[in-house]
Amino acid sequence: MHDHDTSERLASFADVLAGELPDNWTSSHLPPEAKDDLADLADRIWDLDLVAASLAEHPLRRAAVLSRPDGAQLVVLDRHGVRDGFLLAAVAPRALPDEAYRAVAEPNGVALPDDPFLSAEQVAGDLLPRYDIALAQARANALEGIQPSRPDRVVLTWQQDGSVATASVGDSAGAVLEQHGFLRDPQSGIYRFSGDDTRAQGRALREIGPRLDALxxxxxxxxPGTRTAPTSAPASLPPAPAVSRAPASKAR
Structure with a gap:
């Protein structure tokens, strides 16, 4: 089978599967040319079993992503060595810090037949319930480590992984945060800026102060563990807590 045909089969399967799952799911396709998006997706696949083993041998070259309005995502992958079947895995939200996933059981993925109707029944009765439980636990863990904000003050909390997060901010403040690179988890309301690029993070923190102050x-x-330091416009980025960096392909 030609690579183009295989890619079309994956996308078509995902489209039908999305329409058969409970709630409102949409499907999008990531072709081999979308290398950056595929790399980001591979890092967020929430699995330590079947799918992780497959990715260890076969790097992600294409995928279909199923998305739900609350931020939940599933990914459909080729099942190498099996002509008539796919793999399906849960995806961890970008906007939650790494420590939110500690002590949360991975909602490991499943193998599916090349029948989206039977597959939808399997996913709805197995993976989705496990994924929803894991998501709820991770989101609750994330909120425990974040100081609450008020309508007139946004509290940004350093996380152990070097990211900065805030929650419960109004629409105006949220728009400013998103314009400066913060990612929002739609279910928990957490806004987070990863610590992967400290220069970009520092620039964002310096720029949002005056923007919010004008509002x-x-x-x-x-x-965490210190008093909150109020400021209307941070002039420079305070040092982040020392953290040990995990490899890019970390386990959730």
């Missing part, structure tokens, strides 16, 4: 909203930077 009458103060900002504060909080290190």
């Amino acid at each position: 009458g909203i103060g900002t504060a930077l909080h290190h």
Whole structure:
């Protein structure tokens, strides 16, 4: 089978599967040319079993992503060595810090037949319930480590993985955060800026202060275990807590 035909088969299967799952799922296709998106997706696949083993031998070259309005995502992958079948895995949200996943059981993926109707029944009765439980636990864990914000003040909390997060901010403040690179988890309301690029993170923190101040909203930077330091416009980025960096392909 030609690579183009295989890719079309994957995309078509995912489209039908999305329409058969409970709730409102949409499907999008990532072709081999979308290398950056595929690399990001591979890092967020929430699996330590069947799918992880497959990715260890066969790097992700294409995928179909199923998305639900609350931020939940599933990914459909080729099942190498099996002509009539696919793999399906849960995807961890970008906007949650790494420590949110500690002590949360991975919602490991499943193998599916080349029948989207039978597959939808299998996913709805197995993977989806496990994924929803894991998502709820991770989102609750993330909120425990974040200081609450107020309508007139955004509290930004350093996370152990070097990211900065905030929650419960109004629409105006949220728009400013998203314009400066913060990612929002739609279910928990957490806004997070990863610590992977500290220069970009520092620039964002310096720039959002004056933007929020112009809206009458103060900002504060909080290190867990210390008092919150209010400021309307941070002039420079305070040092982040020392963290040990995990490899890019970390386990959830």
